[in-house]
Amino acid sequence: xxxxxxxxxxxVFWNCGLIIVGxxxxxxxxxxxxxxxxxxPGGLFGIAxxxxxxxxxxxxxxxxxxxxxxxxxxxxxxxxxxxxxxxALAMLVVSLSYQFINIPIPIDNQLYAALVFGAIFGVGSGTxxxxxxxxxxxxxxxxxxxxxxxxxxxxFSFGFNLTLYVICFFSMPADLVIASMIGVFVxxxxxxxxxxxxxxxxxVFVISPQSETIADQIMSHLKIGTTMVPAVGAYRRExxxxxxxxxxxxxxxxxxEIVFTVDDHALFIVENTFNVLGSTFSKRKLY
Numbered sequence: 001x002x003x004x005x006x007x008x009x010x011x012v013f014w015n016c017g018l019i020i021v022g023x024x025x026x027x028x029x030x031x032x033x034x035x036x037x038x039x040x041p042g043g044l045f046g047i048a049x050x051x052x053x054x055x056x057x058x059x060x061x062x063x064x065x066x067x068x069x070x071x072x073x074x075x076x077x078x079x080x081x082x083x084x085x086x087x088a089l090a091m092l093v094v095s096l097s098y099q100f101i102n103i104p105i106p107i108d109n110q111l112y113a114a115l116v117f118g119a120i121f122g123v124g125s126g127t128x129x130x131x132x133x134x135x136x137x138x139x140x141x142x143x144x145x146x147x148x149x150x151x152x153x154x155x156f157s158f159g160f161n162l163t164l165y166v167i168c169f170f171s172m173p174a175d176l177v178i179a180s181m182i183g184v185f186v187x188x189x190x191x192x193x194x195x196x197x198x199x200x201x202x203x204v205f206v207i208s209p210q211s212e213t214i215a216d217q218i219m220s221h222l223k224i225g226t227t228m229v230p231a232v233g234a235y236r237r238e239x240x241x242x243x244x245x246x247x248x249x250x251x252x253x254x255x256x257e258i259v260f261t262v263d264d265h266a267l268f269i270v271e272n273t274f275n276v277l278g279s280t281f282s283k284r285k286l287y
Contacts, residue, residue, distance in 0.1 A: 016089065019089050034183075079143060085133075086132050123190050130195060208259070
């Protein structure tokens with residue numbers, strides 16, 4: 001990542017843009033699908049929705065605003081002041097836009113509504129999390145745990161919401177709670193996919209007696225590096241050199257063509273990666 005690109009990614013314009021777009025996407029489906037279906041969206045907004053359904057006190061947007069206060073104290077202590085202000089922007093946009101945005105999304109089937117809600121809500125939430133802030137609420141805890149213990153944001157969100165839904169079973173219809181859980185599970189997958197969308201790469205291992213020739217071809221034609229890993233074949237105990245290449249999806253087919261043009265008996269192994277950081281790839285995000 002060049003310094004110019006890095007500065008752009010860390011710019012206020014870029015981060016505020018991600019936060020505003022992501023939170024507006026979330027608000028559209030919160031008002032257009034979750035509210036009419038009486039879904040519990042999950043996270044602190046889910047707690048706010050549950051309180052609203054049970055007590056009819058305030059509306060979920062304003063309750064969410066109040067519940068976020070202790071979360072931002074934690075964000076200030078454990079992450080950074082910059083993280084706090086960006087997260088505050090996300091929380092304010094959700095709370096305020098919830099009062100004014102009302103775009104009906106007419107889906108009668110409860111299961112279909114849960115699937116559509118989860119997919120769109122997850123994309124919006126993941127877009128916000130690509131910034132230097134968070135969606136506020138439980139996402140503050142998710143980012144803290146991700147930074148300290150590498151716990152996936154989507155996995156934490158699902159675990160948090162699972163606890164919330166166990167509580168909901170005692171006060172709401174079971175079908176409604178199950179539909180809400182389906183929506184949150186889909187959202188968790190969409191969040192992780194959105195977060196890895198621009199950082200995901202393929203990890204390729206190439207085993208061939210002509211590994212040096214293949215490595216030269218890769219560096220010459222694809223203009224990327226490769227790592228030679230010494231290995232020993234278990235059957236004949238012969239020394240081998242395994243090539244390890246990190247590559248994007250677009251170049252993967254060209255890499256395959258290079259390998260099998262040099263050695264049509266090569267072993268070509270492709271693994272998915274969630275995230276690749278460092279060297280010439282994406283830099284670690286500092287909140």
